[in-house]
Amino acid sequence: MEDTLKILVVDDDKVDRMAVRCALAKAGIQMELSELADGNDAFSILSTTAYDCVFFGYRLLDRDRLTLIQQLRSSDIKVPLVVLTGQEDEPTAVKLLKAGATDYLFKSRISPENLAQVLRSAIRVYRAEMQAALAKDQLRESHEQLIRKNQELERQQQQLQMQNLKLSEASMLKLHFLATMSHELRTPMNAIIGFSQILLRPKLSQLTHQQADMIERILNNGKHLLMLINEVLDFSKLEVGRLDLKAERFDVSKVTNLAVSEMRSLAESKNLSLLVQIDLQNSLIYNDPVRIKQILINLLSNAIKFTESGEIWVEVKELPVNRVAIIVRDTGIGIAARDFKHIFEGFRQVDQTLTRKYPGTGLGLAIIDSLVRMMGGKIFLESKLGVGSMFKIELPRQIILSSVGADVPLKVDDKMVFSSSQNSHHSSYEVRQASIISPKFKL
Numbered sequence: 001m002e003d004t005l006k007i008l009v010v011d012d013d014k015v016d017r018m019a020v021r022c023a024l025a026k027a028g029i030q031m032e033l034s035e036l037a038d039g040n041d042a043f044s045i046l047s048t049t050a051y052d053c054v055f056f057g058y059r060l061l062d063r064d065r066l067t068l069i070q071q072l073r074s075s076d077i078k079v080p081l082v083v084l085t086g087q088e089d090e091p092t093a094v095k096l097l098k099a100g101a102t103d104y105l106f107k108s109r110i111s112p113e114n115l116a117q118v119l120r121s122a123i124r125v126y127r128a129e130m131q132a133a134l135a136k137d138q139l140r141e142s143h144e145q146l147i148r149k150n151q152e153l154e155r156q157q158q159q160l161q162m163q164n165l166k167l168s169e170a171s172m173l174k175l176h177f178l179a180t181m182s183h184e185l186r187t188p189m190n191a192i193i194g195f196s197q198i199l200l201r202p203k204l205s206q207l208t209h210q211q212a213d214m215i216e217r218i219l220n221n222g223k224h225l226l227m228l229i230n231e232v233l234d235f236s237k238l239e240v241g242r243l244d245l246k247a248e249r250f251d252v253s254k255v256t257n258l259a260v261s262e263m264r265s266l267a268e269s270k271n272l273s274l275l276v277q278i279d280l281q282n283s284l285i286y287n288d289p290v291r292i293k294q295i296l297i298n299l300l301s302n303a304i305k306f307t308e309s310g311e312i313w314v315e316v317k318e319l320p321v322n323r324v325a326i327i328v329r330d331t332g333i334g335i336a337a338r339d340f341k342h343i344f345e346g347f348r349q350v351d352q353t354l355t356r357k358y359p360g361t362g363l364g365l366a367i368i369d370s371l372v373r374m375m376g377g378k379i380f381l382e383s384k385l386g387v388g389s390m391f392k393i394e395l396p397r398q399i400i401l402s403s404v405g406a407d408v409p410l411k412v413d414d415k416m417v418f419s420s421s422q423n424s425h426h427s428s429y430e431v432r433q434a435s436i437i438s439p440k441f442k443l
């Protein structure tokens, strides 16, 4: 305590006050000491002047001084209070401490050393108490801030929930609209296709070459439009969970060859080789053949659409744990890693501009993604810009119709892998082992 301390001694006994003053001086305390004979003046003096410590002379049964200590403590006056009591009994000391005294010393023990020690420890204790009180205040303040922030967060969460609700209502309306519109459009479209086909029948052919050419265009455009309408209908049904798989046991190699033969002329029109390799000991699987073919057609038409030269490979092979893989590989324009996730979302294309080179709805991969998820399978994509792409679909040999998956990226490495689903259902269906010789690389 190097600084000069401001000390107040309150005692009606002049001799006792002098004893305190002398003891403190002897102890070498650098101080500015004031004295008061009447305790009643203490309150007003302490309200106007700041002291580092107050010594209170206290006699037994002096009710007024006990009240004074309590009043000081409950007021704004912050100061260490040391009581000097003439009575050497512990209960009195406890009573004083409870009233708010910082420390006490029996008058019989007043000596320079004892007084200096009590003074130092009272100031130290008092400062520690002040710091603790300050920390408590800060803690209470930050607790209150936390409560306020929590309330604000809860309010924002409620707002978000409301917005989410509105968004999902709007989304449901949009899907409902898409489903209704595409359903309604299919009927006239089928009529256009049907009548065009009738008109083109050779028996009815009283058409000029130019008329036949025009009707053929109507037919082709009608078919293309119907395909687009069907994509929108499938997508909206899948989004609201209203598309059912019609599972049966079928030969996946046959369905693969059928899809490939349907797409062959398109590949040939672009001078692309279309290679097939089916490597299965048992080509019977339990799944929805229409949807498997749809997946293959979608992947193949993308491969053809996005490849200018080179080859397209289709591979079907066995995988461990009763699964099969369908792989479509191309030497096309490739996909940048940053677009991997987006292209599986509905209406998303790498080139979103209106002047884009490649036509399409951007629904094909979203539909494949949902279908594969329903089948309890996974999609893997590997691609490199300017080199080509590989879409690999892993499926259980037997699907469980209630299979539901979740969007989980499996692993992202320097290649690029995106998985649409992780599903570990085990089927209760049994597929008979049949040995079918798989065609190897049919051209």
Ligand code: ADP
Pocket (backbone or CB within 6 Å): 298, 302, 303, 306, 330, 332, 333, 334, 335, 343, 348, 349, 350, 351, 359, 360, 361, 362, 363, 364, 365, 366, 389
């Ligand atoms: P669409 O083909 O109708 O645009 P898809 O959902 O089938 O819609 O594909 C989404 C996007 O993914 C495509 O627009 C294209 O940018 C990219 N894509 C899909 N398949 C390939 C592929 N084989 N090669 C390059 N890009 C592809």
